[in-house]
Amino acid sequence: MQETNNSRVNQRIATISAHLNPPSFSHMEGSSGLGRADCRAKGGSTGFKVAILGAAGGIGQPLSLLMKMNPLVSVLHLYDVVNTPGVTADISHMDTGAVVRGFLGQQQLEEALTGMDLVIIPAGVPRKPGMTRDDLFNINAGIVKTLCEGIAKCCPNAIVNLISNPVNSTVPIAAEVFKKAGTFDPNRLLGVTMLDAVRANTFVAEVMGLDPREVDVPVIGGHAGVTILPLLSQVKPPCSFTQKEIDYLTNRIQNGGTEVVEAGAGSATLSMAYAAVQFADACLRGLRGDADIVRCAFVASHVTELPFFASKVRLGRCGVEEIYPLGPLNEYERVGLEKAKKELETSIGKGVAFVKK
Numbered sequence: 530m531q532e533t534n535n536s537r538v539n540q541r542i543a544t545i546s547a548h549l550n551p552p553s554f555s556h557m558e559g560s561s562g563l564g565r566a567d568c569r570a571k572g573g574s575t576g577f578k579v580a581i582l583g584a585a586g587g588i589g590q591p592l593s594l595l596m597k598m599n600p601l602v603s604v605l606h607l608y609d610v611v612n613t614p615g616v617t618a619d620i621s622h623m624d625t626g627a628v629v630r631g632f633l634g635q636q637q638l639e640e641a642l643t644g645m646d647l648v649i650i651p652a653g654v655p656r657k658p659g660m661t662r663d664d665l666f667n668i669n670a671g672i673v674k675t676l677c678e679g680i681a682k683c684c685p686n687a688i689v690n691l692i693s694n695p696v697n698s699t700v701p702i703a704a705e706v707f708k709k710a711g712t713f714d715p716n717r718l719l720g721v722t723m724l725d726a727v728r729a730n731t732f733v734a735e736v737m738g739l740d741p742r743e744v745d746v747p748v749i750g751g752h753a754g755v756t757i758l759p760l761l762s763q764v765k766p767p768c769s770f771t772q773k774e775i776d777y778l779t780n781r782i783q784n785g786g787t788e789v790v791e792a793g794a795g796s797a798t799l800s801m802a803y804a805a806v807q808f809a810d811a812c813l814r815g816l817r818g819d820a821d822i823v824r825c826a827f828v829a830s831h832v833t834e835l836p837f838f839a840s841k842v843r844l845g846r847c848g849v850e851e852i853y854p855l856g857p858l859n860e861y862e863r864v865g866l867e868k869a870k871k872e873l874e875t876s877i878g879k880g881v882a883f884v885k886k
């Protein structure tokens with residue numbers, strides 16, 4: 530009798546699970562036979578819902594780990610075209626607050642995106658030695674376009690943090706996709722250039738014998754070669770550099786990505802995950818309503834004649850709430866700005882044309 534009752538209960542649980550569990554995989558479903566719908570943990574009632582697209586990659590995995598540790602995140606969706614079951618199973622065992630769900634392949638993209646407050650995109654191919662970021666355009670442009678079409682459909686109000694290279698072109702691609710869909714909000718689309726600032730803070734601290742945590746270097750322009758323009762005249766705390774130091778620092782900051790690529794283990798993943806989490810956390814704190822959250826990012830902008838430009842922005846409940854002017858530049862920086870704008874114009878135009886064609 531007892532056995533009959535148990536098997537009826539088990540059958541009922543299986544039926545409920547089949548109806549209530551979405552096709553994504555959850556890591557509360559294990560050998561016990563209990564599905565997510567049968568467990569009492571609800572998760573997601575307070576905090577933000579964040580999706581990572583490209584979550585199984587070199588950046589995606591440490592980024593997923595670090596976002597699972599962020600107390601502002603209540604739900605974390607991990608999407609990729611490969612390997613998300615393993616990454617999700619692993620990360621879901623961490624005893625932090627965020628509920629983790631994995632999504633695999635294009636057919637689960639919409640489910641991964643529905644209801645998200647913040648979408649972080651490190652999906653796409655990275656550079657190999659000898660390549661420029663622009664060499665990634667042909668593959669990554671299509672990937673970013675498809676993912677942004679999903680965002681326009683499923684979470685048009687989400688803040689988007691775009692990491693996939695070439696950022697100087699992928700951000701314009703995303704903007705064109707959103708414009709086509711009628712969902713473009715320039716305040717919610719941010720190209721992630723945070724790693725340039727992270728590197729600049731580190732390298733300046735090294736040269737000046739400072740603690741990198743106390744250094745703040747604005748890095749403007751874009752995210753490739755000469756478009757990466759550190760404003761060493763505006764470093765905090767104020768520093769006085771020799772011309773030799775300025776040349777060394779500018780060159781090292783502009784080529785930080787290449788330095789990692791040439792070291793041979795792929796392009797930056799760990800420092801990028803660190804930078805992406807710093808940036809995502811700033812966006813979430815802005816969404817929460819914290820005051821004075823200022824970071825550099827590549828955004829739709831009027832600070833120059835170009836339609837997109839990286840500069841200091843204030844983050845708030847609606848994403849970018851204010852874009853700051855560049856401030857006084859010295860002659861060295863003015864020359865650098867002209868070079869940066871020339872290259873940026875081409876990269877932005879290439880991204881726009883890709884969607885318009």
Ligand SMILES: NC(=O)C1=CN([C@@H]2O[C@H](COP(=O)(O)OP(=O)(O)OC[C@H]3O[C@@H](n4cnc5c(N)ncnc54)[C@H](O)[C@@H]3O)[C@@H](O)[C@H]2O)C=CC1
Binds near residue numbers: 584586651696752795
């Ligand atoms: N903005 C920045 O400062 C930086 C940007 N990057 C860029 O980030 C991107 C990712 O770099 P890594 O993580 O090292 O590459 P990776 O190859 O290790 O990982 C990329 C992931 O994207 C996934 N992916 C490919 N197509 C996809 C699609 N259609 N939908 C969802 N996922 C897809 C792959 O399966 C893979 O797991 C590259 O474009 C790289 O250049 C890298 C470092 C810094």
Ligand SMILES: O=C([O-])CC(=O)C(=O)O
Binds near residue numbers: 662786787
């Ligand atoms: O250099 C690369 O290809 C990756 C990247 O954007 C960076 O590390 O800044």
